[in-house]
Amino acid sequence: MTEEPQQDRESPLKQRREELGLTQRDIAQTLGKTVQTISNWETGIYEPKMTPREIKVLCRLLNWTLEEMPDEFGVVRSQSEDND
Numbered sequence: 017m018t019e020e021p022q023q024d025r026e027s028p029l030k031q032r033r034e035e036l037g038l039t040q041r042d043i044a045q046t047l048g049k050t051v052q053t054i055s056n057w058e059t060g061i062y063e064p065k066m067t068p069r070e071i072k073v074l075c076r077l078l079n080w081t082l083e084e085m086p087d088e089f090g091v092v093r094s095q096s097e098d099n100d
Contacts (some may be wrong), residue, residue: 027058029089032078046077060090 033043040054047054047070056062066074075085 025091027060027089027091028086029054029078030058032080033058036078038077043074043077046073057089058091060088064089 033040040051040058043049044051044054047066053062057064071082071085074080075082078085
């Protein structure tokens with residue numbers, strides 16, 4: 017039996033950003049971060065490190081409540097990949 021290739025789901029941060037017509041630069045400038053930092057968050061290379069103020073600003077920018085903000089911003093890997 018052959019296994020199908022694992023499909024990663026898009027980053028929730030990237031998905032929301034694109035839904036709102038925002039660029040990585042928009043988020044970076046608003047938060048005082050670099051575009052590379054935002055890219056790293058979206059690809060899951062790094063987890064965000066933000067102050068409470070930055071979290072509030074990001075929530076407002078993306079029209080998220082704190083409860084709606086995802087626990088991880090990076091690409092969501094399939095469960096079976098985590099078990100390998």
